[in-house]
Amino acid sequence: MRIRKKSWAGRELETNKRFIKINYKNKWHEIFENNNTQINLEIGCGKGKFITQLANKNLNINYIALEKYKNIIASALRVASSVCENNNLFFIQDDAKNLEKYFCAQELDLIYINFCDPWVKRKHEKRRLTHECFLSLYKKILKPNGKIIFKTDNHMLFEFSIKEFIKNNWQLENINKDLYRDKNLDLDIMTEYEKKFVSQGMKIYYLEARLNL
Ligand SMILES: C[S@@+](CC[C@H](N)C(=O)[O-])C[C@H]1O[C@@H](n2cnc3c(N)ncnc32)[C@H](O)[C@@H]1O
Numbered sequence: 001m002r003i004r005k006k007s008w009a010g011r012e013l014e015t016n017k018r019f020i021k022i023n024y025k026n027k028w029h030e031i032f033e034n035n036n037t038q039i040n041l042e043i044g045c046g047k048g049k050f051i052t053q054l055a056n057k058n059l060n061i062n063y064i065a066l067e068k069y070k071n072i073i074a075s076a077l078r079v080a081s082s083v084c085e086n087n088n089l090f091f092i093q094d095d096a097k098n099l100e101k102y103f104c105a106q107e108l109d110l111i112y113i114n115f116c117d118p119w120v121k122r123k124h125e126k127r128r129l130t131h132e133c134f135l136s137l138y139k140k141i142l143k144p145n146g147k148i149i150f151k152t153d154n155h156m157l158f159e160f161s162i163k164e165f166i167k168n169n170w171q172l173e174n175i176n177k178d179l180y181r182d183k184n185l186d187l188d189i190m191t192e193y194e195k196k197f198v199s200q201g202m203k204i205y206y207l208e209a210r211l212n213l
């Protein structure tokens with residue numbers, strides 16, 4: 001994703017109530033202030049439309065979106081503030097490699113990884129969000145029956161991810177190598193990248209990976 005500098009980004013992060021400024025590790029209920037028991041996380045939320053729509057649709061689930069860059073998460077915060085009134089969505093700005101700073105063991109039910117950077121060069125494969133270094137992190141913070149929902153347009157990344165999940169003893173479900181072939185597109189909440197790729201006629205690869213404990 002191209003990162004445009006935004007003069008208003010710093011101010012948005014300072015003032016937006018959905019932006020996490022203190023650490024809620026093991027006490028997320030204090031900020032959500034509701035009786036929801038489930039917390040779902042999106043890693044690399046980009047401009048945040050996907051997670052905001054999910055939060056609006058599923059008021060009984062709490063959502064957290066993580067994004068690495070200030071200038072991108074600022075847009076996500078604006079989107080969320082303009083179309084989401086409920087208290088079930090918050091945003092963290094950080095790198096996924098620091099997830100344990102924010103979540104204790106077994107705190108999450110579900111992790112979405114949507115169209116993450118494929119890092120096509122072999123020497124960069126450790127940066128892929130489905131590399132086993134990341135999978136072992138996710139394993140710690142997910143509940144024993146927790147799962148990951150992973151989507152990509154990149155065939156190489158998809159095949160690599162399948163191998164990583166299997167090698168690390170995750171159970172794969174609902175593998176689909178052309179998600180929208182038989183589906184009514186209107187039924188789905190799509191991410192920004194997904195919408196773009198589908199409109200270009202590209203295939204979307206999909207899988208769910210469950211912890212095999
Ligand atoms: C290709 S974009 C996809 C955005 C969105 N998920 C979508 O599908 O439209 C990848 C996003 O992940 C973020 N990202 C990349 N690496 C990350 C990391 N290690 N931790 C957190 N976010 C990351 C990028 O800044 C970018 O916003």
